[in-house]
Amino acid sequence: MSNVIIKASDLAKSYETGAVTTHALRGVSLEIEKGSFTAIVGPSGHGKSTLMHLLGGLDRPSAGSVFIEGTDLRGLDNSGLARLRGEKIGFVFQFFNLLQGLSAKENIEVAAMLAGVPEKDQGARALALLAQVGLADKAGSKPSQLSGGQQQRVAIARALVNDPALLLMDEPTGNLDSASEAEVLEILRKLHVQGKTVVVVTHNNEIAQKAEQVICVRDGRIAA
Amino acid sequence: MTLSKLVIKNITRRRGRFVFTLMGITIGIASFVTFLSMGGSLKSEINRESAALGANLVVTPIGSCAYEQVSILTGEILPSNITMSEVAKIRSIQGVNAVPVLTEKSAINNKPVSLNGIDVVQMMKFKGWRVAQGSYFSGHDDPSLVVGSAAAELFKLAPGSTVTVRGQQLTVRGVLQETGGRDDLTVFLSLPQAQRLYNTGDTVSYVAVKVDDLKNLEGYIQTIRDATNLGVVSDKQMLKSVLSIVGTVNITLQMIAAVSVLAAAFGIVNTMLTATYERKREIGILQALGARQRTIFTIFLLESGFYGILGGAAGVVLGLLVSLTAAPYISQNAFTSFVKGSGGGLIDLKTVAGSILFSALVAVAAGVYPAWRAARLSPVEAISYE
Numbered sequence: 001m002s003n004v005i006i007k008a009s010d011l012a013k014s015y016e017t018g019a020v021t022t023h024a025l026r027g028v029s030l031e032i033e034k035g036s037f038t039a040i041v042g043p044s045g046h047g048k049s050t051l052m053h054l055l056g057g058l059d060r061p062s063a064g065s066v067f068i069e070g071t072d073l074r075g076l077d078n079s080g081l082a083r084l085r086g087e088k089i090g091f092v093f094q095f096f097n098l099l100q101g102l103s104a105k106e107n108i109e110v111a112a113m114l115a116g117v118p119e120k121d122q123g124a125r126a127l128a129l130l131a132q133v134g135l136a137d138k139a140g141s142k143p144s145q146l147s148g149g150q151q152q153r154v155a156i157a158r159a160l161v162n163d164p165a166l167l168l169m170d171e172p173t174g175n176l177d178s179a180s181e182a183e184v185l186e187i188l189r190k191l192h193v194q195g196k197t198v199v200v201v202t203h204n205n206e207i208a209q210k211a212e213q214v215i216c217v218r219d220g221r222i223a224a
Numbered sequence: 225m226t227l228s229k230l231v232i233k234n235i236t237r238r239r240g241r242f243v244f245t246l247m248g249i250t251i252g253i254a255s256f257v258t259f260l261s262m263g264g265s266l267k268s269e270i271n272r273e274s275a276a277l278g279a280n281l282v283v284t285p286i287g288s289c290a291y292e293q294v295s296i297l298t299g300e301i302l303p304s305n306i307t308m309s310e311v312a313k314i315r316s317i318q319g320v321n322a323v324p325v326l327t328e329k330s331a332i333n334n335k336p337v338s339l340n341g342i343d344v345v346q347m348m349k350f351k352g353w354r355v356a357q358g359s360y361f362s363g364h365d366d367p368s369l370v371v372g373s374a375a376a377e378l379f380k381l382a383p384g385s386t387v388t389v390r391g392q393q394l395t396v397r398g399v400l401q402e403t404g405g406r407d408d409l410t411v412f413l414s415l416p417q418a419q420r421l422y423n424t425g426d427t428v429s430y431v432a433v434k435v436d437d438l439k440n441l442e443g444y445i446q447t448i449r450d451a452t453n454l455g456v457v458s459d460k461q462m463l464k465s466v467l468s469i470v471g472t473v474n475i476t477l478q479m480i481a482a483v484s485v486l487a488a489a490f491g492i493v494n495t496m497l498t499a500t501y502e503r504k505r506e507i508g509i510l511q512a513l514g515a516r517q518r519t520i521f522t523i524f525l526l527e528s529g530f531y532g533i534l535g536g537a538a539g540v541v542l543g544l545l546v547s548l549t550a551a552p553y554i555s556q557n558a559f560t561s562f563v564k565g566s567g568g569g570l571i572d573l574k575t576v577a578g579s580i581l582f583s584a585l586v587a588v589a590a591g592v593y594p595a596w597r598a599a600r601l602s603p604v605e606a607i608s609y610e
């Protein structure tokens with residue numbers, strides 16, 4: 001039990017859009033072990049992103065519960081959730097992860113600032129993380145001057161700034177060519193080896209095959 | 225990275241919008257400062273003129289109001305309705321030193337100038353003028369001119385220069401030393417000469433009165449009223465009513481300024497609301513990175529506050545420049561003529577700091593709603609935005 005980092009029970013989420021109610025999730029229960037590599041797969045529009053948002057405390061379920069390292073997210077207010085995200089979780093989204101006006105280094109510095117790193121230490125921290133994803137030479141580049149793959153690697157570096165136990169990524173290779181995809185994949189593998197818990201939403205078979213656990217979401221439920 | 229550095233980077237990202245929003249608040253605060261400084265110099269100038277007038281009482285035609293009293297202080301033309309026989313009655317009162325004045329206007333080199341016909345002997349005693357160049361009037365009906373120091377400088381007059389008044393060539397006899405009041409900008413001639421040139425018969429515009437016993441001012445007022453059927457005000461009453469007019473003018477000016485500051489505030493609201501829409505996704509990213517609603521709120525509030533501080537500082541500078549350079553060119557009337565020559569030198573450090581603070585407060589207030597909108601976004605809503 002102590003080895004479980006995320007435990008979700010009977011998660012449901014529905015969206016009201018006017019008269020229409022969309023049931024994005026209809027009762028999902030799962031456990032993710034500390035240090036594991038988990039892939040969430042499934043057809044488009046069947047609730048994968050919704051699930052990832054709930055697991056990371058970005059959104060609140062309509063029903064059910066999420067525990068992260070034993071903490072019941074239902075017991076946290078908005079600022080408690082923000083603190084949890086800042087301390088324990090690193091997010092990488094599918095598109096437009098970066099703050100557009102800022103360079104790669106500044107993007108990481110903002111995350112460091114939010115994590116409470118003193119200003120004088122932020123620069124070195126940012127450069128070290130950029131080196132870790134192989135982008136030390138792109139520190140001064142704005143997002144518009146970086147390729148899609150490079151942007152995703154900056155986003156991963158930024159997600160690591162608070163040394164989170166848990167990395168939640170929504171299709172980090174979704175819009176990349178195979179070369180960039182391989183680079184990102186290699187970084188994920190290293191992070192897993194380092195002991196991070198990695199959860200990746202993906203359509204990518206290669207990632208899914210490398211995962212220790214594959215969760216297939218279909219029509220808002222977990223399919224076998 | 226610090227919050228304020230992030231804010232500055234955000235704010236300057238859209239250069240055009242930044243500049244135009246800033247210009248709005250700059251112009252608003254500039255007009256505020258301009259009016260404030262003009263109103264301030266108006267007041268101090270009135271106080272100075274009233275002191276320079278040197279009278280305890282001023283006798284004017286009955287029924288004259290504060291507007292005429294302003295004119296006495298500014299050197300505007302007044303109707304000349306007081307006869308010399310009435311002046312004589314005032315003079316015959318015990319303990320009273322009365323000096324009749326006829327106010328007229330002329331032009332030298334097409335520039336307007338105030339002309340005062342005075343009882344030359346009495347006025348000298350009354351004011352205690354000193355002569356800087358040449359000499360004072362030689363007698364009661366001396367046909368020449370004596371000019372104030374600023375007027376001499378402005379029109380390049382010295383003893384021996386000639387000036388044409390109503391077709392008549394008059395010679396400048398002397399130049400007075402600086403007094404610090406309206407007298408400096410005035411050209412003086414003897415009362416009989418002035419009355420002849422302007423065909424006013426034996427009338428004058430007002431009578432300046434000094435009394436021997438200041439404690440009995442009310443008594444003198446009553447005595448003069450009983451003797452002459454003229455209006456009498458004390459210098460203090462006159463100052464009070466003139467300042468109240470100026471106060472009304474000031475309030476009007478400040479309301480205009482307030483409207484322009486208000487318009488600028490809506491400019492900030494607009495800019496900040498646009499920014500919250502544009503940066504929706506970035507707000508989501510910041511929230512995913514652990515930023516709390518409070519932090520998002522602070523970032524946006526700082527952004528608008530920054531507009532306020534920068535626009536306030538620029539506005540103060542611009543406002544001072546305007547009041548210093550434009551004030552002398554403002555067309556002359558009873559009110560603005562005070563400002564002439566006095567510059568806008570009345571802005572002190574307190575006003576500067578106050579204006580910038582005011583600007584910052586307005587901007588922060590304008591930023592509250594947009595910042596609240598930004599902070600209220602749910603992370604997922606913000607992230608899903610494309």
Ligand SMILES: Nc1ncnc2c1ncn2[C@@H]1O[C@H](COP(=O)(O)OP(=O)(O)OP(=O)(O)O)[C@@H](O)[C@H]1O
Nearest residue numbers: 015017022024043044045046047048049050051608
């Ligand atoms: N904010 C929202 N309002 C209304 N409906 C929503 C909202 N977000 C998601 N949905 C709906 O919920 C369902 C699940 O969406 P979700 O984004 O989780 O799918 P997904 O599996 O991530 O799809 P994809 O692979 O295309 O990213 C979809 O039908 C979607 O239209």
Ligand SMILES: [Mg+2]
Nearest residue numbers: 048049050170
């Ligand atoms: Mg998705």
